[in-house]
Amino acid sequence: xxxxxxxxRFLRIARWLMPLCMxxxxxxxxxxxxxxxxxxxxxxxxxxxxxxxxxxxxxxWLGMAGWMGIAAASFMELVxxxxxxxxxxxxxxxxxxxxxxxxxxxxxxxxxxxWGTWWVWDGRLTSMLVLLFLYFxxxxxxxxxEASDGGRNRAPAIFGLVxxxxxxxxxxxxxxxxxxxQAPSITVGKSAMAGAFLWPxxxxxxxxxxxxxxxxxxxxxxxxxxxxxxxxxxRKALGAAY
Amino acid sequence: xxxxAENMAQTERMAKGTVQGTIKAKHQRLVLLVIALVVLIGAAxxxxxxxxxxxxxxxxxxxxxxxxxxxxxxxRLGGMVAKGSLKTEADGVTIAFAVEDGKARVPVRFKGIxxxxxxxxxxxxAEGHMGAGGVFEADNLLAKHDENYVPREMKDMTREQAExxxxxxxx
Numbered sequence: 263x264x265x266x267x268x269x270x271r272f273l274r275i276a277r278w279l280m281p282l283c284m285x286x287x288x289x290x291x292x293x294x295x296x297x298x299x300x301x302x303x304x305x306x307x308x309x310x311x312x313x314x315x316x317x318x319x320x321x322x323w324l325g326m327a328g329w330m331g332i333a334a335a336s337f338m339e340l341v342x343x344x345x346x347x348x349x350x351x352x353x354x355x356x357x358x359x360x361x362x363x364x365x366x367x368x369x370x371x372x373x374x375x376x377w378g379t380w381w382v383w384d385g386r387l388t389s390m391l392v393l394l395f396l397y398f399x400x401x402x403x404x405x406x407x408e409a410s411d412g413g414r415n416r417a418p419a420i421f422g423l424v425x426x427x428x429x430x431x432x433x434x435x436x437x438x439x440x441x442x443x444q445a446p447s448i449t450v451g452k453s454a455m456a457g458a459f460l461w462p463x464x465x466x467x468x469x470x471x472x473x474x475x476x477x478x479x480x481x482x483x484x485x486x487x488x489x490x491x492x493x494x495x496x497r498k499a500l501g502a503a504y
Numbered sequence: 505x506x507x508x509a510e511n512m513a514q515t516e517r518m519a520k521g522t523v524q525g526t527i528k529a530k531h532q533r534l535v536l537l538v539i540a541l542v543v544l545i546g547a548a549x550x551x552x553x554x555x556x557x558x559x560x561x562x563x564x565x566x567x568x569x570x571x572x573x574x575x576x577x578x579x580r581l582g583g584m585v586a587k588g589s590l591k592t593e594a595d596g597v598t599i600a601f602a603v604e605d606g607k608a609r610v611p612v613r614f615k616g617i618x619x620x621x622x623x624x625x626x627x628x629x630a631e632g633h634m635g636a637g638g639v640f641e642a643d644n645l646l647a648k649h650d651e652n653y654v655p656r657e658m659k660d661m662t663r664e665q666a667e668x669x670x671x672x673x674x675x
Contacts, residue, residue, distance in 0.1 A: 303655035303656055304655070304656045305653055305654065305655065305656060306654040306655065306656050307621050307623070307626065307649065307654075308621065308649065309620075309656070312653065315653075337537065340533060340537055341530060341533045341534045341537055342530060375619075375620065376619070376620075376621050376647065376649055377619060377621070377646045377647050377648065377649070378618075378619030378621075378622075378644075378645065378646050378647055379646055382561065382646070383561075384561035385559050385560075385561065423537075423540075423541065423544075424544060427544060427545065427548040430548075431548070431552060434552075435559075438552060438556055438559075439555075439556065439559045439560045439561065440560040440561050440562050440563075440564065440582055441560075441561045442561055442562075442629055442646060442648060444648065444649050444650055444651045445650075445651045446651060447651040447652070447653060454650075454651040454652045454653065455651075455652070455653040456653055456654055456655055458655050459653045459655075460653075
């Protein structure tokens with residue numbers, strides 16, 4: 263793992279891995295969406311609105327995966343001071359927040375025809391909204407700490423680990439508590455979803471996950487390039503002063 | 505010259521000490537962080553456990569019958585719409601049905617437009633209050649979708665048939 267601690271080696275790998283993830287993700291995600299939206303069946307009770315699931319579930323998964331990425335990177339940052347950990351955490355935040363917002367919006371659009379309401383304050387919806395606010399808070403803190411303690415990322419790393427408590431709460435909210443939101447349809451090795459919905463959904467999840475990975479790699483490259491440019495400017499400024 | 509060589513040796517010794525120091529510090533940080541995480545997760549689980557009743561979005565019929573809320577207090581009742589219980593009253597807009605959870609049954613009355621997913625044998629969340637004679641007076645009905653996704657082609661099958669088809673297709 264510490265082999266990747268060298269940013270130069272990371273950049274060499276990211277240079278070809280990033281376009282690969284982006285390209286494959288684009289093809290798989292939009293192929294799955296096309297399959298689900300145009301060729302998949304309508305649902306018995308929900309009718310055509312079931313098709314929102316092909317965007318909603320991948321978005322929910324990646325919103326949560328984004329924070330799991332922040333938490334894992336924060337752990338590496340705090341314990342091993344891994345030089346890329348803070349950068350990886352910062353790269354996960356924006357895509358994670360975007361997917362969380364997409365999940366909330368698509369869920370609301372589905373809830374109106376299916377449940378008869380745009381929004382209810384049940385355990386699942388509330389904890390997902392809390393996740394979005396955690397992302398906003400984390401991004402603000404990360405920017406502030408970058409400006410103040412020279413990118414040491416201590417405070418955001420602690421916040422990232424503490425905020426991870428919300429992830430199991432989101433997942434188990436529909437199991438622990440009575441809620442408006444239904445229980446999970448797909449659990450390990452079992453599906454309450456007919457194959458005609460399940461396969462395009464799993465494909466969409468794979469595709470959006472690849473796109474997410476591509477975004478994170480691209481953002482990490484951008485942050486590293488930015489840091490290099492700043493370091494060079496600083497050296498130049500020092501050179502000019504002497 | 506001599507002096508600078510001595511300096512270099514000293515710097516090297518110091519560097520070695522720092523390396524050992526950082527390995528020890530790493531272990532310390534790892535242990536501290538793992539303990540902190542365990543405590544944090546324990547606290548979160550305790551909080552979730554304490555919230556298990558308060559954080560529920562609705563009461564099920566068994567809870568309503570065991571601890572009836574005082575009449576007039578706004579509560580939510582959730583469960584399945586009992587098969588064969590849904591009736592439209594003479595005025596054409598008031599409906600009456602029973603909500604059941606396998607243990608108890610609560611009669612419900614509602615006047616208004618129902619969501620499209622509201623059917624017998626499906627989940628419902630009714631917002632309202634307990635009225636006279638143990639009838640729940642609902643002001644608002646929300647349909648609850650369950651975790652089963654069944655294509656429209658199977659809609660004429662009974663639930664059992666559809667579940668059998670799904671078992672065969674999805675393993």
